Amino acid sequence: MALAPWRTAIARALHQNRSLAYARYLQLATVRVNGLPANRTVVFRGFLEATNQLKFITDSRSEKAEQIQQQPWAEVCWYFPNTREQFRITGGLTLVGSDSQPDLAPARATTWQELSDAARLQFAWPHPGQLRNKDEQAAFKPPLPNPNQPLPNFCLLLLDPLQVDHLELRGEPQNRWLYYRDDQHEWSTEEINP
């Protein structure tokens, strides 16, 4: 597989913003089952090996897991503070859970293994979004999950980009490029007005 042409720009931005842990945080917009938009912060976990797909993680009990099964289309917005640039990445999501495609099971397991203990622990917490029971503080202190075996509700989430809109706020006046993929999986680039 050829690296998409926008990959260079992302790699450069990640490098130039590496002093900020939150430069790996971006916002994922999906559409709710009722047709209205949803938006939340997720953490970029690198690219799936030998593809241009971005990796994230999520919990199968979260609302977004339900939304994605209904409407897999998404747009992430990724702002890099040090270099003052934004990437809007549009594409289809794939939710990789415990009962998903066998070919993606190794990637799901590896992603789990690469998490910190603290990140793995969150998948053993009570159901996200439900009313908090203050009498059950112990529920938030479960035993550490097995670092090798993902909990059943752990999902790898993949975004396969079809379009990337890159805006540089620094520049004279500003610079903006649109990358898009055709049916033959070839990428084209256009320079557009900011």
Added chain:
Amino acid sequence: MALAPWRTAIARALHQNRSLAYARYLQLATVRVNGLPANRTVVFRGFLEATNQLKFITDSRSEKAEQIQQQPWAEVCWYFPNTREQFRITGGLTLVGSDSQPDLAPARATTWQELSDAARLQFAWPHPGQLRNKDEQAAFKPPLPNPNQPLPNFCLLLLDPLQVDHLELRGEPQNRWLYYRDDQHEWSTEEINP
């Protein structure tokens, strides 16, 4: 009008993150005319006087102006790096352009007057998103617009919140509250699982 209960939390976050200019940047998700999600960074410009509505600005020539007229529902995601907290604010958008409600015209004019020259200049640039014409660099160096009279394509954009989901990543384990407004415009709060 009573200040909504989540206003205190926003005011505190803005104060504690005031060292970062980009703590006023947030991501606005809308739904495209084709039903798919869109997501981009916008700048928070304060609250509309005597309301709980967030102010942003946009260009009537941008895609989001068209999307909003079709589907005014939106969700913004606002992450504050210093305090490690996220607000997801869901509500209806109002686009205030040159031919909008007369009662909002003064707010539109004031917002224009409060912009920097550089910010106002962008509204005199060529049509955003169209192919860039490198032979016409002069088009990006127009004369400065009148600082008192908004250009016709300048829009004030208002978000009237109906629900606010506040997540604190710092905490033991984390803290999360859901604020929602009922038909009588009364706000309720629930503590929910992170």
